[in-house]
Amino acid sequence: MYQYDTLDKEFLADRAAEFREQVGRRLAGEITEDQFKPIRLMNGLYLQLHAYMLRVAIPYGSLNPTQLRVLADIGRTYDKGYGHFTTRQNLQFHWIKLADTPDILDKLAAVDMHAIQTSGNCIRNTTADPYAGATAEEVDDPRVWSEAIRQWSSLHPEFSFLPRKFKIAITGAAKDRTAAKVHDIGLMMRRGRDGTLGFEVIVGGGLGRTPFVGPTIKEFLPANRLVSYLEAILRVFNRHGRRDNKYKARIKILVSALGAEEFARQVEEEWLKIGPESDLPDTEIARIRGAFAPTAFEPLVNRSEVFEAAKAADPGLARFARNNLREHKRAGYTIVEISLKAIGETPGDATSDQMDIVADLAERYGQNDIRVTHEQNLVLPHVKLDDVPALYAALNAAGLATPNVNLITDMIACPGLDYCALANARAIPIAQDIARTFADQERAELIGELKIKISGCINACGHHHVGHIGILGVDKKGEEFYQLTLGGSGAEDASVGSMLGPALPAERVAPAIDTLVEVYLRERQGQERFLDTFRRTGVVPFKEAVYADAN
Numbered sequence: 001m002y003q004y005d006t007l008d009k010e011f012l013a014d015r016a017a018e019f020r021e022q023v024g025r026r027l028a029g030e031i032t033e034d035q036f037k038p039i040r041l042m043n044g045l046y047l048q049l050h051a052y053m054l055r056v057a058i059p060y061g062s063l064n065p066t067q068l069r070v071l072a073d074i075g076r077t078y079d080k081g082y083g084h085f086t087t088r089q090n091l092q093f094h095w096i097k098l099a100d101t102p103d104i105l106d107k108l109a110a111v112d113m114h115a116i117q118t119s120g121n122c123i124r125n126t127t128a129d130p131y132a133g134a135t136a137e138e139v140d141d142p143r144v145w146s147e148a149i150r151q152w153s154s155l156h157p158e159f160s161f162l163p164r165k166f167k168i169a170i171t172g173a174a175k176d177r178t179a180a181k182v183h184d185i186g187l188m189m190r191r192g193r194d195g196t197l198g199f200e201v202i203v204g205g206g207l208g209r210t211p212f213v214g215p216t217i218k219e220f221l222p223a224n225r226l227v228s229y230l231e232a233i234l235r236v237f238n239r240h241g242r243r244d245n246k247y248k249a250r251i252k253i254l255v256s257a258l259g260a261e262e263f264a265r266q267v268e269e270e271w272l273k274i275g276p277e278s279d280l281p282d283t284e285i286a287r288i289r290g291a292f293a294p295t296a297f298e299p300l301v302n303r304s305e306v307f308e309a310a311k312a313a314d315p316g317l318a319r320f321a322r323n324n325l326r327e328h329k330r331a332g333y334t335i336v337e338i339s340l341k342a343i344g345e346t347p348g349d350a351t352s353d354q355m356d357i358v359a360d361l362a363e364r365y366g367q368n369d370i371r372v373t374h375e376q377n378l379v380l381p382h383v384k385l386d387d388v389p390a391l392y393a394a395l396n397a398a399g400l401a402t403p404n405v406n407l408i409t410d411m412i413a414c415p416g417l418d419y420c421a422l423a424n425a426r427a428i429p430i431a432q433d434i435a436r437t438f439a440d441q442e443r444a445e446l447i448g449e450l451k452i453k454i455s456g457c458i459n460a461c462g463h464h465h466v467g468h469i470g471i472l473g474v475d476k477k478g479e480e481f482y483q484l485t486l487g488g489s490g491a492e493d494a495s496v497g498s499m500l501g502p503a504l505p506a507e508r509v510a511p512a513i514d515t516l517v518e519v520y521l522r523e524r525q526g527q528e529r530f531l532d533t534f535r536r537t538g539v540v541p542f543k544e545a546v547y548a549d550a551n
Contacts, residue, residue: 300332
C-alpha cells in the first residue's frame with residue numbers, strides 16, 4: 001500500500017498539535033461551541049445525540065494490520081470497545097470525549113492515519129473497489145488513481161469550501177462494487193480500442209432527498225488527463241453551485257438543472273482553459289503505481305487438495321466458501337470477505353478484539369492487506385486456498401465467519417436514531433429483526449442475492465434508495481414508521497427504487513420483508529435474483545401481498 005513520506009508525516013503531526021491547542025481553548029471556555037464547530041468538523045469530529053463521534057479516514061478502504069490494531073486500541077481505550085465501518089469505507093467511533101480527541105489524533109498520525117476531510121464541504125474519501133489488485137476482472141488497479149486524487153484534493157485551496165460535500169468513487173472492473181453511479185463523480189475504468197487506459201466519467205449521482213443515477217458526461221477520458229478534468233468539473237460546480245440552500249447545493253441538482261449535455265459542455269470549456277499542465281506527470285503516476293506493485297504471489301495450482309478435503313468434511317466451511325470467497329486473479333489464491341453482519345448484531349460494527357484478530361489473520365494469511373467495503377464488511381484480498389480452513393476456524397471462533405455475503409442478512413444500515421442527531425427513526429433494531437427473521441442459512445441461500453439497505457432519515461447514509469429492498473425511517477407525530485422501496489440497485493445496473501406503499505410501523509417491517517420474499521420465491525423464473533423478478537413483474541404482486549397482509 002502507499003507509504004506516507006516525510007512531508008505527509010510532518011503535516012499530520014502538525015495538524016494534530018494544532019487541533020490539541022484548539023480543543024484546549026474550547027475546554028477552557030475561550031471559544032464557544034459555535035466558534036469551535038467548523039474547527040472540529042474539519043478534523044472529523046461530530047457532536048451527536050449522546051457524545052462526540054470521530055470519523056477516521058481509511059483512504060479507498062485500504063488498511064494494514066498495524067493501522068487496524070491502532071483503531072482497535074482507540075476503540076478499547078477511548079470508546080466502548082468497538083468501531084463502526086461505514087458506507088464510505090471509513091471507521092466511526094461513537095462515544096468519544098472531546099478531551100481525548102488530541103491523543104486519538106496523535107495515535108492515528110503515528111501510523112499515517114487521520115480524520116481530515118471526513119466532514120465539511122470538501123472532497124471526501126474516494127471509494128474504491130475493495131477487490132482492487134486481486135480480481136482478474138479489473139482493467140487497472142483503482143487504488144493508484146484513488147491515491148492520486150487523495151494527494152491532489154487534500155487541502156486543495158480551491159476545493160476546501162465547496163457548495164456542498166463531494167464524493168468520488170472509482171471502479172476498475174465491470175462489476176461495480178463502489179456504487180459509482182450514485183456518487184457526485186463516478187469513474188469507471190475502460191480500455192480504448194487502441195488499448196489506452198481511460199475512464200467513463202459519470203457526474204451528478206447521489207441519494208438523499210433527491211436521488212439521482214448520474215449521467216455519463218464523457219465516454220472516455222484518457223487516464224493521464226484525470227486530474228485536470230476533475231478540476232474542470234469542480235470549477236463549474238464552484239461557479240454555479242447553490243450556496244443559498246443546502247438542500248439544493250449538491251452537484252446532482254446543478255447537473256439536473258443545467259442538463260447533462262450543457263453541464264458537459266461547460267466542463268469541456270473549462271478543461272480547455274486549464275490545459276494538460278495541471279495533470280500529474282507520468283513520473284508521478286509511476287511513483288504512485290510503484291506503491292501498489294503486485295504482491296509476490298507463490299506459483300500455485302488452481303485446485304487445493306487441503307481446501308477441498310476440509311470443505312468435504314465441514315459443511316460450515318463449505319457454506320462459508322460458497323458465500324464469502326471470490327475468485328482471485330492468481331491460481332491457488334482467493335479473496336475472502338469477512339461479514340460484519342452476524343445475526344442479531346449491528347451491521348458494520350466490529351469489536352476491538354475482533355479488529356485485533358483480523359489484523360493477526362492478515363499478517364498470518366493475508367499478506368498484510370485489509371480492505372473495507374462500502375457495504376460495511378472487511379476483505380482479506382490475498383489468501384492461499386490452502387490457508388482457508390485455518391483462517392475460517394479462527395474467524396469462526398471470533399464470531400466473524402457469518403456466511404452471508406450478498407445474501408438477505410448482509411444488510412447496510414446507518415447508525416440511525418440510536419446515535420445520530422439527524423435521524424428520525426432507528427435503523428439498527430430493524431436490521432436486527434430482519435436478520436433474525438432470516439437466520440435460517442438454508443433459506444437465505446435459497447433466496448440468493450438480495451440487498452436490503454436501511455436509513456434512519458432522508459439523508460440516506462444507509463443507501464436505501466438503491467437497495468433491492470430499501471427501508472427509510474420516518475417520523476409520524478413522534479412515532480417511528482418505515483417506508484419501503486423496491487427495485488433499487490447501487491451496482492453497474494444502478495437504479496432508484498420505487499415506493500411500495502404507505503409506511504409501516506416498526507413491528508410490521510420484518511414480517512413485510514418476509515412477505516416480499518415469499519412473493520419473489522413464488523414469482524421468480526429460473527435463477528432470477530429478487531431484483532430481476534421485480535423488474536419483470538413490477539410492483540403490483542408485491543404491493544398486493546404486503547398490504548393485504550398488513551390489513
